[in-house]
Each structure stands twice: as C-alpha cells, then as structure tokens.
Amino acid sequence: MCGIAAFFKRDNAAFSVVESLFAEQHRGQDSAGLVSTDGTRLYSHFGLGLVKDTFKEEILQNLKGERAIGHVRYPTQGRVSLSNCQPHIFSFNGEDIFAVASNGDLTNLPELSEEILQEGLKLEGENDAEVIAKFLGLYTTKKKFSIVDAIYLFMEKAMGAYSAVLLTKNELFAFRDPWAFRPMCYGMKENFVSIASESVALDILRIPYYGEIEAGTIYRWNDSGLKIFERKTVKPIKHCIFEHIYFSRPDSIVFNEKVFEVRKKIGCFLAEKDKVVADCVIAVPDSSNYIGLGYAEKRGIPFVLGLVRNHYVGRTFIAPDQITRDEGVRFKFNPLPSFFVGKKIILVDDSIVRGTTIKKLIRMLKENGATEIHLRIGSPPIRHSCFYGVDTPNKEKLIASKMEVEEIRQFIGADTLNYLSIEDLRKCVSTPEDYCYACFNGDYPAGEKKHPSLVS
Numbered sequence: 001m002c003g004i005a006a007f008f009k010r011d012n013a014a015f016s017v018v019e020s021l022f023a024e025q026h027r028g029q030d031s032a033g034l035v036s037t038d039g040t041r042l043y044s045h046f047g048l049g050l051v052k053d054t055f056k057e058e059i060l061q062n063l064k065g066e067r068a069i070g071h072v073r074y075p076t077q078g079r080v081s082l083s084n085c086q087p088h089i090f091s092f093n094g095e096d097i098f099a100v101a102s103n104g105d106l107t108n109l110p111e112l113s114e115e116i117l118q119e120g121l122k123l124e125g126e127n128d129a130e131v132i133a134k135f136l137g138l139y140t141t142k143k144k145f146s147i148v149d150a151i152y153l154f155m156e157k158a159m160g161a162y163s164a165v166l167l168t169k170n171e172l173f174a175f176r177d178p179w180a181f182r183p184m185c186y187g188m189k190e191n192f193v194s195i196a197s198e199s200v201a202l203d204i205l206r207i208p209y210y211g212e213i214e215a216g217t218i219y220r221w222n223d224s225g226l227k228i229f230e231r232k233t234v235k236p237i238k239h240c241i242f243e244h245i246y247f248s249r250p251d252s253i254v255f256n257e258k259v260f261e262v263r264k265k266i267g268c269f270l271a272e273k274d275k276v277v278a279d280c281v282i283a284v285p286d287s288s289n290y291i292g293l294g295y296a297e298k299r300g301i302p303f304v305l306g307l308v309r310n311h312y313v314g315r316t317f318i319a320p321d322q323i324t325r326d327e328g329v330r331f332k333f334n335p336l337p338s339f340f341v342g343k344k345i346i347l348v349d350d351s352i353v354r355g356t357t358i359k360k361l362i363r364m365l366k367e368n369g370a371t372e373i374h375l376r377i378g379s380p381p382i383r384h385s386c387f388y389g390v391d392t393p394n395k396e397k398l399i400a401s402k403m404e405v406e407e408i409r410q411f412i413g414a415d416t417l418n419y420l421s422i423e424d425l426r427k428c429v430s431t432p433e434d435y436c437y438a439c440f441n442g443d444y445p446a447g448e449k450k451h452p453s454l455v456s
C-alpha cells in the first residue's frame, strides 16, 4: 500500500502534490518523493520519513514547474532506503527521460527483471516502480516503442497490482493494472488535472472528483488535453476489499463506493444476528470507528469513544518491524479513566493479523475493570498472505492460518469472538464479484509471489 499524487498544468505543482500527499500519509510513512518538471528538465527530491519532514518550503521552491508527481511509500518489496524511494527516474544517455510512481506489487517481478537485465540495463533497488520504469525505458529507447505502446506491452506481461503515474517533460500518464487492485482516481478544475490514490486528496483541495482511472486503461495529458487509450488486456476486475475494511480513509470514495458507508454496513452485518448483552460498543480507533458505529446503531447499544488513540504513533499494522509494532501498541491506545470498571464491552476491530495487538488491548481493558470483552471483527479470518501490495506477514505468522476461531478467542483472552463472514462482506459493496478476497479464501486472481520480500 502506497499513496500517489500528481498534478498537470497547476502553478507550483510540487506544492499541490505535497498537500495531496499529506492527505494520503496513512498509505505510507517510510519515505516520500517528488519529481516535477518545467519542460526543460526533471527536478526531484526524496527523503525517508513523513511528508512534512521531507518537504520544507525551501526544498519545494526548487521543485519547479506546473507538472509534478509524488509518492508516499510503505514497503512491501525492498528495504526502506533512498534507492527504493519513488518516483523512480529513468535516464538514458545521461538525460532524465521520465519518472514513474506506482502503488502495488507485481507477482512476476523476477521474469520482468530478467528481461531488463538481459538487455544490459541495471536494477539499483528492489522495488516494483524501478522495474516498471526500466521496462518502459527499455522499450521506448532501445526498441523505439511509443510510451503508450510500451505501457500496453507491460500490461500484457505484468502480473499483479500497479496503479501508476508517469511524468515526462511534456506529458503526464496514468495507468492501472487490468484487475484494478489498488485505487486511483482523478479530478479536474479550471485548466489543471489532479490524480490521487484516494479522493480525499482531491477533496481537501476542493478539486471536483471525475472518477477512477479505469482498469487496464492509459490516460495521457499533454498540451492538447486528455486522451484515453482503451484497455487491451482484459482481466476480471478484482479491487482489494481491504481498502474498504481498513486502508482507505473513511472520507474517501474508493472503487466508486463511499468508504464510511461500506464500513457502517460491515458493522450492521456484524450486529445482525448478534445477541450478546453489553453496556456499550467501543471501536478500536480510528479505522474501526465506522464499523463500531454501524454495529451500535443496528443494535441500539450506546457507542462510546472509550479508547483514545495517540496520533503521533504510526499505524500499528504498517510498522515495518516487530519491535516498532510492539512499542506502538503500548503507546498507541489509552482507555478513559475509570470508565471500564464493571462494564460488559462489545469491542469492534477491523481485522486480526497476528493477534498480538488485540490480545494486549483486551488485557489492558480487563486490567481497567471491564468484566466482559466481546470482540467483533469486521472482516473474515485472514488466512493467506497478500501479494498485491499489502504487508500481511508470511502465512505462518497469520494467527487464523494456524488456529480455529475458538483457539484464537482463548489466545487473545476475549469472552466471545465473532468474525464477519465472506458472504456478509460481499453484501457490503455494490458489485461483490469485482473484488479480491484472496487473503480470506486463498483464491489469487493474479498469481502468487514466488520471490522473497522483506515481509516477515
């Protein structure tokens, strides 16, 4: 999961890209990068860490031009390093030709890399955007393809997820894998265009939302305006259902659905057949708030913001190593003083990955006086790894891949535990057949990743 932003024909485009990346910071906190152009050359800046720390005003002043693309990274493939920051710049004969930023993971990276290496190009990092950039660079320079034809060929050969933008000195391209795993949308205002992973990045700048970058389709903006090249490689649409459950901001429109509404429906379906008696519903903030609200409204039980989250600790789930993850849990949530004493609680969370975070939370609430904790999970058990851009751990570290629900309940210390079923999850979106559910059912629409990644 990463975040992308792009602007075309916007004065000081780099400033606007950074504002959009701020809105998408939840999609990646490990590095940020930006490439801009004024038509004469590409300007770039990269940094490890948050957008606000990477792009100070004096740096942005040097990122000239009215076209720019940017990226926030959350590593699923490759180390946290400057060489793996995006956008990736492709240079040929000493000249920077274009830059690429992508969100998603390719499952056949070794085959694509092999082709690039055999043609004499080098790979410096270990991330998918570099492979995309080098592949397109190989075909546009050595083999004299147009950029559009090179992207079409890439779409034919590549397996997996990529929502990508490509910036040359004169043109901006946006293209998305034929399954459309990861979100990407665009908006237009006055003379300029803005592209973002999530609509919230358009919303905060009051840019009207036009719609999604369609699956397998290439969008090109230049001085003549927008041209859309229709898709040639056709696959079944398979959006990531987890964008609705957890990743995307609730104020975004993703895959043409309002995320907060999907989350409220998830809560309603969790509540539908539940008979457990409790004093209140508490959601694990922030991603579970709307699921908890939907549950509480459906059952007529008070919804209480009983856990306070420290927003200056990163999202537990996307911390890249176990030490950070463990520290994050302890510092991240705090219960309201004395509130839990003697209370029966319905605790709502979006998902359970390893089970370690929720186990600590339940222990903390019981230490604070809660007499019963009934845990309700807004997704089915995660039994399989994701190969399309999400840092779920290796399968053997997923608690639901090795334990049944009752064993999980005992391990985490809940009094009762219910998960949402896949059938009910499917009812929460308008076009359920257009979604990937592979982390629940192991049915991978674009193959499995065989190459090692840093995910452990």
Ligand code: SF4
Residues within 6 Å of the ligand: 181, 239, 240, 241, 242, 243, 385, 386, 387, 388, 389, 390, 436, 437, 438, 439, 440
């Ligand atoms: S495997 Fe799960 S997390 Fe990965 S794309 Fe499919 S639904 Fe999303």
